[in-house]
Amino acid sequence: MGDEDWEAEIIKPHMPSYVPVFEKVVTLKVCEMNDGPSRRDHFMRGGFLSGRSMGNRDAGESNKRENTSTMGGFGVGKSFGNRGFSNKFEEGDSSGFWRESNNDCEDNQTRNRGFSKRGGFQDGNDSEASGSSRRGGRGSFRGCRGGFGLGNPSGYKGLNEEVITSSGKNSWKSEAEGGESGDTQGPKVTYIPPPPPEDEDSIFAHYQTGINFDKYDTILVEVSGHDAPPAILTFEEANLCQTLNNNIAKAGYTKLTPVQKYSIPIILAGRDLMACAQTGSGKTAAFLLPILAHMMHDGITASRFKELQEPECIIVAPTRELINQIYLEARKFSFGTCVRAVVIYGGTQLGYSIRQIVQGCNILCATPGRLMDIIGKEKIGLRQVKYLVLDEADRMLDMGFGPEMKKLISCPGMPSKEQRQTLMFSATFPEEIQRLAGEFLKSNYLFVAVGQVGGACRDVQQTILQVGQYSKREKLVEILRSIGDERTMVFVETKKKADFIATFLCQEKISTTSIHGDREQREREQALGDFRCGKCPVLVATSVAARGLDIENVQHVINFDLPSTIDEYVHRIGRTGRCGNTGRAISFFDPESDNHLAQPLVKVLSDAQQDVPAWLEEIAFSTYVPGFSGSSRGNVFASVDTRKNYQGKSTLNTAGFSSSQAPNPVDDESWD
Numbered sequence: 001m002g003d004e005d006w007e008a009e010i011i012k013p014h015m016p017s018y019v020p021v022f023e024k025v026v027t028l029k030v031c032e033m034n035d036g037p038s039r040r041d042h043f044m045r046g047g048f049l050s051g052r053s054m055g056n057r058d059a060g061e062s063n064k065r066e067n068t069s070t071m072g073g074f075g076v077g078k079s080f081g082n083r084g085f086s087n088k089f090e091e092g093d094s095s096g097f098w099r100e101s102n103n104d105c106e107d108n109q110t111r112n113r114g115f116s117k118r119g120g121f122q123d124g125n126d127s128e129a130s131g132s133s134r135r136g137g138r139g140s141f142r143g144c145r146g147g148f149g150l151g152n153p154s155g156y157k158g159l160n161e162e163v164i165t166s167s168g169k170n171s172w173k174s175e176a177e178g179g180e181s182g183d184t185q186g187p188k189v190t191y192i193p194p195p196p197p198e199d200e201d202s203i204f205a206h207y208q209t210g211i212n213f214d215k216y217d218t219i220l221v222e223v224s225g226h227d228a229p230p231a232i233l234t235f236e237e238a239n240l241c242q243t244l245n246n247n248i249a250k251a252g253y254t255k256l257t258p259v260q261k262y263s264i265p266i267i268l269a270g271r272d273l274m275a276c277a278q279t280g281s282g283k284t285a286a287f288l289l290p291i292l293a294h295m296m297h298d299g300i301t302a303s304r305f306k307e308l309q310e311p312e313c314i315i316v317a318p319t320r321e322l323i324n325q326i327y328l329e330a331r332k333f334s335f336g337t338c339v340r341a342v343v344i345y346g347g348t349q350l351g352y353s354i355r356q357i358v359q360g361c362n363i364l365c366a367t368p369g370r371l372m373d374i375i376g377k378e379k380i381g382l383r384q385v386k387y388l389v390l391d392e393a394d395r396m397l398d399m400g401f402g403p404e405m406k407k408l409i410s411c412p413g414m415p416s417k418e419q420r421q422t423l424m425f426s427a428t429f430p431e432e433i434q435r436l437a438g439e440f441l442k443s444n445y446l447f448v449a450v451g452q453v454g455g456a457c458r459d460v461q462q463t464i465l466q467v468g469q470y471s472k473r474e475k476l477v478e479i480l481r482s483i484g485d486e487r488t489m490v491f492v493e494t495k496k497k498a499d500f501i502a503t504f505l506c507q508e509k510i511s512t513t514s515i516h517g518d519r520e521q522r523e524r525e526q527a528l529g530d531f532r533c534g535k536c537p538v539l540v541a542t543s544v545a546a547r548g549l550d551i552e553n554v555q556h557v558i559n560f561d562l563p564s565t566i567d568e569y570v571h572r573i574g575r576t577g578r579c580g581n582t583g584r585a586i587s588f589f590d591p592e593s594d595n596h597l598a599q600p601l602v603k604v605l606s607d608a609q610q611d612v613p614a615w616l617e618e619i620a621f622s623t624y625v626p627g628f629s630g631s632s633r634g635n636v637f638a639s640v641d642t643r644k645n646y647q648g649k650s651t652l653n654t655a656g657f658s659s660s661q662a663p664n665p666v667d668d669e670s671w672d
């Protein structure tokens, strides 16, 4: 089935006529309580890539039930050998490896496809044993912050991803259209993520702010739009209720970050907001705290026993791991209140998502595909939505997720933009995307730009090395050996290459795991867990891990391959140097393929007061990038409010492309 067919599938959403079940609405005015969460025993199991992921292209996509061990560390040469991976790799090691990678037809094809490969409702092909039996053997929290453990391997192929059924035919299938029931289009998705820890220490576990946290105070902030409320300087000024204040204290927050100083009063005042602030500067709390404060003040609809759940707040984010992280933050800040946050995302059993929702849902954290499926199944009503949050908003509105977001706001029952509060947050916000955002926001929305937004966080020391593709692996190993055990994220461009590089590093005895869209959800969560707790200090990732992930102690980011846009670069290197901590980013610049990035890189480096290599400047000045002018981002506020400078002309994003020209930043990834 081709792209066109797939589009046809998602354009006819399963949205039966909408007949909400009305129930007596009970409003709780003050809803502070302690649910008395039960304690669970958790333990950690670790492991490296399962055989399935390593060889899935070769093995075909059907019926992937692998009983690969997920225990233990990286050295699973056996798995690779069993799958014939090692041999293949050895071949490539001399020369074929790179050729194979570059001729990765599927990846290249997908990259060019862009929109059509994402944004849909695809799900299916999970071949796990029943959820309940799986549950018994799970219990796998590792005591590491925010991550989840693992379960048994499964044959999941994620939402929006191509599924090749056992008949060998490709299919694109929405859960909403029967994928979950497993009727015709491939095995069911039955993965149930392990529950997060429920003890207070784990819920409030946090890492320390860094030596540069106080420097946030010196960052310039610009607010545009009419009648902006004044910024607050302390948490006390926000006048939040006692439970929220307790939770803030338990989370270790003593001082507001700039984006919080400005956003919290704006949101408390009921205004729509588009906020741009650098990576790792506390945007999540900037929207969660005032929303929770509103909910505590206004009361929530008592919904635990309603058939149709009607959340007051919907938060969407582009990746499963990120939305999970946001959920954990929501759960933390709502601890001891009646507000119940729920998370739903692709790659997990739909029935499990529904069960979470029916237990009561005030804040629904969701990836777009799963959200639309749940809406289609009439498991939630939208009438009560007062807050709609788009985290990584530029990503949520680009051509990948934009159509889904439009569908969301025109769903039956969804209050119009005049009747809800819409909040958008990101570290980057290309002007063209800002204009698209107008459709979602009231016309008097406020725009907050914190410092070098859209630029790189200054706490990240950036180094650009000129490395040709044939020398990259050697250089990578050299760097990783010099780094030792410090946590490092290595970004590559394709899923297949992520597997190759992870395998290669394992063979070099560097403990590594990987995350990308071809891995089953359980594997993705396990990989993240192993990385978070330091079991595998190296995580090889595609762009699926570029945005939002907040992992303690990531000291290095290595761009083995540079991304196709500078915004993506900014997000990637923002996985380190968070919350006032320092970090380092090293990027391999291959003049054969990366010249289009030279100019924006020079700009980002100099804005962040980093050394700019002379050779890079030379390439930048000798390379013509259509439409790019260094001055397009010359403003100290790298992302400016487009209402100020838009004069109807085509504008440029930071890579110097108009959006229509821009390379798809997520290449072959399926995010949701």
Ligand SMILES: Nc1ncnc2c1ncn2[C@@H]1O[C@H](COP(=O)(O)OP(=O)(O)OP(=O)(O)O)[C@@H](O)[C@H]1O
Pocket: 206, 207, 209, 252, 253, 254, 255, 256, 257, 260, 277, 278, 279, 280, 281, 282, 283, 284, 285, 426, 427, 547, 548, 549, 550, 574, 578, 579
């Ligand atoms: N006021 C604060 N005091 C101390 N720590 C904070 C504060 N605000 C946020 N943090 C912590 O800083 C870290 C980064 O926050 P967060 O993930 O919200 O950043 P972000 O701006 O959303 O980053 P990104 O752009 O990468 O998504 C988190 O660990 C969070 O708990």
